Each structure stands twice: as C-alpha cells, then as structure tokens.
Amino acid sequence: MIDTHCHFDMMPKPEAYIRQRELVGDIVIGMTNLPSHFQMGQPHLKGYKHIRLALGMHPLLATERKIEVPLFKRLVDQTSYIGEIGLDFSKEGYATKDDQIEVLHELLSAIRGKKKIVSVHSRKAEKELLALLCEYEIENVVFHWYSGPVDLIPDILAQGYYFSVNEAMCLSKNGRAIIEKIPRERLLTETDAPYNERTNIRAALDYMKMSETDVFQNFRSLLNRIKA
Numbered sequence: 001m002i003d004t005h006c007h008f009d010m011m012p013k014p015e016a017y018i019r020q021r022e023l024v025g026d027i028v029i030g031m032t033n034l035p036s037h038f039q040m041g042q043p044h045l046k047g048y049k050h051i052r053l054a055l056g057m058h059p060l061l062a063t064e065r066k067i068e069v070p071l072f073k074r075l076v077d078q079t080s081y082i083g084e085i086g087l088d089f090s091k092e093g094y095a096t097k098d099d100q101i102e103v104l105h106e107l108l109s110a111i112r113g114k115k116k117i118v119s120v121h122s123r124k125a126e127k128e129l130l131a132l133l134c135e136y137e138i139e140n141v142v143f144h145w146y147s148g149p150v151d152l153i154p155d156i157l158a159q160g161y162y163f164s165v166n167e168a169m170c171l172s173k174n175g176r177a178i179i180e181k182i183p184r185e186r187l188l189t190e191t192d193a194p195y196n197e198r199t200n201i202r203a204a205l206d207y208m209k210m211s212e213t214d215v216f217q218n219f220r221s222l223l224n225r226i227k228a
C-alpha cells in the first residue's frame with residue numbers, strides 16, 4: 001500500500017507504527033506540521049527503506065509559528081518531500097489568512113526550482129493556492145483530501161498535479177463526485193491518520209476500482225519526475 005499523506009509523528013507510538021508498515025512493505029510519506037517537528041523526527045527515520053519524512057509547515061500554524069520559516073529554509077535540502085503546506089480559509093483559518101499567504105510565499109520561494117514532491121492542504125482556498133503554485137512554477141504537487149469545487153479540477157490537472165484520496169472521501173457524496181473527475185493515472189492513496197478516522201486504503205482502492213499496482217505505477221511516475 002502507498003500512503004502519501006500520513007502524520008505518524010502525531011501518533012502515540014510512531015516508531016511501532018512505521019516499523020510495522022515497513023515490515024509489510026508499505027510506502028509511507030510522513031507529513032510534518034512544523035519544521036521543528038521535521039528536525040526532531042528525521043533522525044528516527046534512518047535505516048527505513050519505504051518510510052520518508054516530509055518537511056512541512058501547516059497553514060493553521062502560520063501565525064503562531066511564523067518564526068520557523070528560516071528553519072524551513074535551512075532544512076529544505078534534507079528531503080525530497082514537502083508537506084504539509086498550503087492554505088486554509090475555512091472558519092478555522094480565515095482570521096489568519098494574511099499570515100498564511102505571507103508564509104506560503106516564503107515556503108514556495110524556498111522550494112522553487114527544486115525537485116520535490118509536495119503534498120498540499122487546500123481547504124476553502126483551492127483557487128488561491130493553485131494560483132500561488134502556478135506563480136512559483138511548483139511541480140509535482142499532490143492535492144491531499146481535496147474538497148474544493150469540482151470545476152477547478154481540470155485546472156489542477158492541467159498543471160500535471162495529482163490527488164491523494166482516502167477512505168473518508170470514498171464514503172462521502174462530495175468526495176465521490178471529486179474522484180469521478182480525476183483520471184486514474186493521477187490518483188494516489190493516503191490515510192491522513194491519525195486526524196482521519198476512515199483510513200482503510202484497501203477500501204479506497206476497492207471504491208476506485210484500482211489495484212495496489214495501479215497506485216504504485218502512479219507514484220513511480222511521480223518519483224521519476226524528481227529523479228530525471
């Protein structure tokens with residue numbers, strides 16, 4: 001299985017979790033919500049073949065932890081994976097909109113032109129986020145748990161971007177309408193655990209009528225883009 005968006009650093013026993021995933025051969029990309037979390041977690045990932053840690057700065061922490069932007073810049077060459085970054089203009093994030101945009105400009109300028117795979121959070125800010133990603137010519141982006149307008153999906157696809165889908169999306173009407181608009185070769189799987197309660201990747205694959213191999217091939221082609 002491939003989990004392109006997981007927060008194992010937020011689990012009660014991260015090491016037991018990733019050891020188990022590695023043992024069964026799963027590929028797991030661990031998101032971080034702050035650069036300091038990445039810095040703390042990275043040494044624990046040594047020796048793992050299929051588990052990676054992404055450098056992130058969650059939009060909802062932009063105001064509170066702006067001070068960590070320089071650390072993000074210092075750490076940016078230590079991993080090929082970036083996330084979770086993005087914008088959140090939902091009720092929860094609306095008040096910090098301006099800080100989020102300011103921070104995101106900094107993060108995108110730090111990764112601009114670098115070969116990275118970038119997992120983004122776009123809740124209620126899908127259009128604004130896409131515009132910024134385009135402005136900085138960011139490639140290899142994965143829209144995680146997309147819940148935005150269906151009519152924006154073609155524009156996201158036109159940039160060559162991917163979507164990561166979890167079980168919860170497959171169970172909701174809105175999620176299903178979104179999945180329907182995405183070509184199979186742009187679909188990836190995720191759990192968003194432990195924040196998400198419906199994390200069964202097998203169930204998501206069954207719903208999408210895709211095999212593990214299909215998703216593996218999609219992930220492979222994404223990886224090839226940063227290796228080229």
Ligand SMILES: [Zn+2]
Nearest residue numbers: 005031084192
């Ligand atoms: Zn997440």
